[in-house]
Amino acid sequence: MAETGGRIDPLRGLLGVVLGLALVALVGMFLVIGKSLILPIVVAVISVYVLIAASDAVGRLPGCRHLPEWLRRAIVLVLFLLAMMWLGGVMVSTAEQIRPRLPEYQGNITTLAGDLTRLLGFEKLPDWRKIWSDAVGPIRIQQVAGAILGSISAGAGLIFMVVVYAAFLMGERGGFAHKIAVALPGESGAQTSRIVAEINRAISQYLAVKTLVNVILGVISYAVMWFFGVDFALFWAVLIGLLNYIPYVGSFLGVMFPVVLSMAQFGSIQKTLVIALLLTGAQMWVGNALEPRMVGRRVNMSPFVVLVALAVWSAVWGVAGAILAIPLTSIIAIVMGSFVSTRPFAVLLAEDVSVYETVPETVPETAPNSAPS
Numbered sequence: 001m002a003e004t005g006g007r008i009d010p011l012r013g014l015l016g017v018v019l020g021l022a023l024v025a026l027v028g029m030f031l032v033i034g035k036s037l038i039l040p041i042v043v044a045v046i047s048v049y050v051l052i053a054a055s056d057a058v059g060r061l062p063g064c065r066h067l068p069e070w071l072r073r074a075i076v077l078v079l080f081l082l083a084m085m086w087l088g089g090v091m092v093s094t095a096e097q098i099r100p101r102l103p104e105y106q107g108n109i110t111t112l113a114g115d116l117t118r119l120l121g122f123e124k125l126p127d128w129r130k131i132w133s134d135a136v137g138p139i140r141i142q143q144v145a146g147a148i149l150g151s152i153s154a155g156a157g158l159i160f161m162v163v164v165y166a167a168f169l170m171g172e173r174g175g176f177a178h179k180i181a182v183a184l185p186g187e188s189g190a191q192t193s194r195i196v197a198e199i200n201r202a203i204s205q206y207l208a209v210k211t212l213v214n215v216i217l218g219v220i221s222y223a224v225m226w227f228f229g230v231d232f233a234l235f236w237a238v239l240i241g242l243l244n245y246i247p248y249v250g251s252f253l254g255v256m257f258p259v260v261l262s263m264a265q266f267g268s269i270q271k272t273l274v275i276a277l278l279l280t281g282a283q284m285w286v287g288n289a290l291e292p293r294m295v296g297r298r299v300n301m302s303p304f305v306v307l308v309a310l311a312v313w314s315a316v317w318g319v320a321g322a323i324l325a326i327p328l329t330s331i332i333a334i335v336m337g338s339f340v341s342t343r344p345f346a347v348l349l350a351e352d353v354s355v356y357e358t359v360p361e362t363v364p365e366t367a368p369n370s371a372p373s
Contacts (some may be wrong), residue, residue: 028316031316031317032316035316035317039158039317039320040158040161040162040165041165042324042328043162044161044162044164044165044166044169045165045169046203046207046327047080047162047166048166048169048173049200049203049207049208049327050204050207050208050211051073051076051077051080051166051170052073052173052200052204053205053207053208054076054208055069055072055073055075055076057208058072058075058076059072073170077166077167077170080163080166081163084159084162084163085163087159087238088159088160090234090235090238091159091235094232094235097232098231098232101231101265105261105264105265108263108264108265108266109267111267180192180193180196181193191338194338195334195335195338198334198338199330199331199334199335202299202330203327203330203331206299206326206327207327210245210291213244213286213290214241214242214244214245215241216286216290217240217241217282217283217286218237218238218240219237220282220286221236221237221240221241221254221258221279221282222234222236222237224275224278224279224282225237225262225275225279228262228271228274228275230258230261230262230265230275231261236257236258236261239254239257239258240254240255240258240279242323243323244283244286245322245323245326246310246319246322246323246325247306247307247310247325247326248306248307248310249322250322250323251283251287254279254283255276255279255280255283258275258279259275259276259279262275299326299330300333300350300351300355301326301329301330301333301349302349302351303351305329305349305351306325306326306329309325309326309328310322310325312325313325313328313329329349333346333349334346336349337350337356343356
């Protein structure tokens with residue numbers, strides 16, 4: 001910042017703030033306008049972090065320690081491709097099977113509403129049925145389900161693009177460190193490599209463990225819904241696992257969707273309550289016991305920052321933005337914490353600021369030297 005006669009120039013500082021805010025606004029507009037192009041790339045990059053961590057985990061298995069690195073990554077990539085193809089198939093088949101069941105669900109909801117009004121004695125109120133009709137009548141399950149099915153189809157297309165991008169990223173990842181060294185020789189390249197290595201370490205560990213936790217939650221939820229015969233239990237279990245990436249509200253949404261479907265399917269309040277209690281119990285056990293033990297504090301962000309990041313990225317990219325809110329904000333915090341001029345913003349984002357109290361002016365050389373993805 002420029003000084004005049006030993007004093008800081010306030011106009012220069014104000015100009016810097018204005019230009020910074022303008023840059024943030026332009027980047028935000030670009031992210032919103034270019035969602036269809038940028039989102040698959042970002043999801044692919046995030047997926048590569050998980051694949052790399054999975055490859056390292058395979059290398060620690062007793063029978064796989066002597067496998068070459070390229071073979072481990074090839075195995076993990078093939079498994080990822082198969083998993084994505086399976087996930088896309090589940091989404092498409094669910095969309096095809098749920099349409100014929102919509103009239104039945106609508107009828108069960110109407111019957112359940114009548115039983116509920118008689119159970120509560122509301123038929124004694126002369127205007128209750130008219131109030132119910134005016135409030136709930138305009139809501140059509142077919143219309144709501146149509147919007148949801150459209151989102152499912154769009155998600156299947158996104159999965160295809162993510163698979164293609166992730167495959168090429170895994171293939172080119174080995175030479176990325178050399179590209180940085182050639183493009184940014186000297187200290188700039190070394191600092192960039194350290195920043196990307198720190199991002200690799202923090203994000204890959206968080207995503208790998210979080211993914212394992214979500215898989216466990218999905219398996220438990222599938223067992224509950226399969227036992228009670230809930231329609232499309234496999235799809236709802238996958239959805240519960242994906243929504244659990246969203247902090248705070250993801251657990252609520254993951255339980256709400258299959259519970260609402262079970263109510264429309266069975267038309268029974270008692271059965272719906274049992275399913276809701278079991279699914280909620282699984283969420284509470286994972287969220288309060290399993291996840292803190294496995295995930296811990298692998299991302300250093302305050303709860304308030306997590307909520308703000310969730311709101312911002314949801315406004316930018318919808319549900320996909322909510323799922324990616326934590327890793328994307330963590331990347332921004334790591335980058336800002338690597339430069340003296342932006343380190344105060346990283347401190348404001350952090351929950352534990354002690355890691356910044358002893359940080360020198362440059363990022364230490366002890367960061368892992370793993371190549372960026």
